[in-house]
Amino acid sequence: MDDDGAIKIHLPYTSCHMTQMDGQYKIIFKYQTLRGRMVESLLSCQAFLNQECNIAPELWLVCGSGLLSSAECQNRGCCYSVDTETCYYPMDECTMDRHFVFSVQSTAMDPPVSPTTLVTAGNSPCGPERVTDDLALFKIPLDECGVHRYEVGKIVIYMVEILNRVQSLSLNYGTITRDSPVRLVVECRYLPGSVVSVGYLVKSPSLGPSIKAQGVFGVQLRIAKDEHYKNFYPQYHQPLQMLLGKPLYLEVRLLNPPDPTAVLLVHYCVAYPRSAKSAWILIYDGCPNILDQTPTYQPTALAEALTNHVKRFTVTTFQFLSEDTNVEADEEIYFMCSTEVCLPSEGPCVEGCFADPSSMTS
Numbered sequence: 001m002d003d004d005g006a007i008k009i010h011l012p013y014t015s016c017h018m019t020q021m022d023g024q025y026k027i028i029f030k031y032q033t034l035r036g037r038m039v040e041s042l043l044s045c046q047a048f049l050n051q052e053c054n055i056a057p058e059l060w061l062v063c064g065s066g067l068l069s070s071a072e073c074q075n076r077g078c079c080y081s082v083d084t085e086t087c088y089y090p091m092d093e094c095t096m097d098r099h100f101v102f103s104v105q106s107t108a109m110d111p112p113v114s115p116t117t118l119v120t121a122g123n124s125p126c127g128p129e130r131v132t133d134d135l136a137l138f139k140i141p142l143d144e145c146g147v148h149r150y151e152v153g154k155i156v157i158y159m160v161e162i163l164n165r166v167q168s169l170s171l172n173y174g175t176i177t178r179d180s181p182v183r184l185v186v187e188c189r190y191l192p193g194s195v196v197s198v199g200y201l202v203k204s205p206s207l208g209p210s211i212k213a214q215g216v217f218g219v220q221l222r223i224a225k226d227e228h229y230k231n232f233y234p235q236y237h238q239p240l241q242m243l244l245g246k247p248l249y250l251e252v253r254l255l256n257p258p259d260p261t262a263v264l265l266v267h268y269c270v271a272y273p274r275s276a277k278s279a280w281i282l283i284y285d286g287c288p289n290i291l292d293q294t295p296t297y298q299p300t301a302l303a304e305a306l307t308n309h310v311k312r313f314t315v316t317t318f319q320f321l322s323e324d325t326n327v328e329a330d331e332e333i334y335f336m337c338s339t340e341v342c343l344p345s346e347g348p349c350v351e352g353c354f355a356d357p358s359s360m361t362s
Contacts, residue, residue: 009029026042026043026044027042027043027044028040028041028042028043029041029042029043053079053090053091055079055088055090055091057081057084057086058132059091059103059130059132059135059137060086060088060089061088061089061101061129061130061137061139062086062087062088062089063076063078063079063087063088063089063095063097064076064078064087067085068080068087070082072087073087076095076096076097077090077093077095077096077097078090078095078096089101089139091103094158094188094189094190098141098142098143099139099140099141099142100138100139100140100142100147100158100160100186100188101137101138101139102137102138102186103135103136103137103138104118104128104135104136104138104162104184105134105135106133106134106135106136107134108184109180109182111180112134113164113180113182114164115128115131115132115133115134115135115136116128116131116136117164117165117166117167118136118138118162118163118164118165118182118184119162119163119164119165120138120140120145120146120147120160120161120162120163121146121160121161121162121163122145122146122161122274122275123146123274123275124144124145124146125145125146126138126140126144126145126146138162138186140160142158142188145160146160146161147159147160148160148272148279149279150270150272150279150281152268152270152281152284152338153284153285155189155190156189156190157187157188157189157190158187158188158189158190159185159186159187159188159336160185160186161183161184161185161186162182162183162184162185162186163181163182163183163184164181164182166181185336187338218254218255218256219252219253219254219255219264219337219339219341220252220253220255221250221251221252221335221336221337222235222250222251222253223240223248223249223250223251224249224250224251224312225249226249227247227249227314229249229251229312232251239332242317243317244317244318244319245316245317245318246316246317247314247315247316247317248314248315248316248317249312249314250269250312250313250314250315250335251310251311251312252264252266252269252310252311252312252337252339253309253310253311254308254309254310254341257309257341258341259343261308261343261344261345262308262309262341262342262343263308263309263341263342263343263344263349263351264308264309264310264311264339264340264341264342265286265339265340265341265342265349265350265351266283266286266311266337266338266339267284267285267286267337267338267339267340268281268282268283268284268285268337268338269281269282269283269313269335269336269337269338270282270335270336270337271315271318271333271334271335271336272333272334272336273320273331273332273333273334274331274332274334275331277323278320278323280292280318280320282313282315282335283313283337286350286351286353287353288313288353294316315335318333319331319333320333
C-alpha cells in the first residue's frame with residue numbers, strides 16, 4: 001500500500017487463472033468495496049514479445065496454413081502479430097510441428113559467407129527458406145534434408161550440418177576457388193513425453209584453422225596419426241581407410257580458452273554414417289558406452305598444462321550394417337562431440353571418466 005492509500009498488486013504472467021488471448025494477458029480480479037459489495041474487474045496488458053519472436057516483418061516465416069487466431073497460433077508454439085493478424089515461426093527454435101527454424105548471418109564466419117551458398121549436408125540437401133543480403137533463414141523438417149537422429153540417455157537429438165557451396169573458377173590449366181569452407185552444426189534436443197517447450201536449439205559455428213583473435217574461442221575434434229598424439233590428419237583430408245577393429249585416436253581440444261582456468265567438458269560423442277540412418281554412441285556423460293564391449297587402448301597421459309583444455313580417447317574402428325540384411329553398408333563414418341566450456345568460478349566442473357585417462361576407451 002502506498003502512502004496515499006493506493007494498493008498495488010503484482011501478478012506474474014504465470015499466475016493461476018491468467019489467460020493469454022488476442023495478444024494480451026487477461027485476468028479477472030475480484031474485490032470487496034468498503035460497503036461490502038463484490039466487484040469484478042477485467043485486468044489486461046499487452047503480451048510480452050519474447051526475443052525469439054522479436055523479428056522484423058520481412059523475415060517472418062509463416063506458421064500454419066490459412067488464417068489462424070491468436071490462440072491457434074500460440075497452440076502451435078508460434079508468434080502472433082495483433083496488428084497484421086499474422087502467425088509466424090519464432091527464430092532459432094525447435095518447433096512444435098517438428099522443424100528446425102533458425103537463421104545464419106553472413107558475419108557469423110570469418111571471412112563472411114554468402115547466404116545464397118548455404119545448404120544442408122547429405123545426399124538430399126536443402127537450401128534456405130529465404131535469403132537476404134546478409135542472412136539465410138532455414139526451415140528444415142526433422143526427418144528430411146539429411147537430418148541425423150539419435151538418442152543419448154533420455155534425450156532425443158536431431159542434428160543437421162550446414163555447408164557452403166564453394167564457387168569455382170575454371171580456366172585452361174586448372175580450377176581454383178577463393179571461398180573458405182564453412183561448417184555449421186545445428187541441433188534440436190527433446191525429452192520424450194515432455195512438452196515441446198523442453199526442446200531447444202544449439203548452433204555451433206566452425207572456426208578456421210588459424211584464428212588468433214582475442215575473445216574468440218572454439219572446440220576442435222581431430223584425429224591423431226598414432227597413440228602419441230604428436231601428428232594429426234589435416235582438417236580437410238581425404239576420408240581415412242582403416243581395417244576394422246583397429247584403434248582410432250581422437251582428441252577434443254579447446255581453442256583460445258577464454259580463461260586459463262576454463263575446463264573443457266565432453267558430454268557425449270557419437271558416430272554416424274553419411275546416410276544419417278544410424279548412429280552409435282561412443283561417450284555419454286563423459287564416459288565410454290558401457291554397452292559396447294571392445295578391445296581397450298589406453299591413451300598417453302596428458303601434460304598437466306593440457307589437462308583442462310584437451311581430452312583424448314580411442315575408438316575401435318567399426319562399420320555400420322544394413323538393418324535389413326546385416327551386410328556392411330560401406331559408408332563414410334563421421335564423429336561428433338557435444339561439449340561445454342566450464343568455469344570453476346561459476347560452479348563445479350564435473351569431468352566424468354576423463355579424470356581417469358585409463359578409462360577412456362571405446
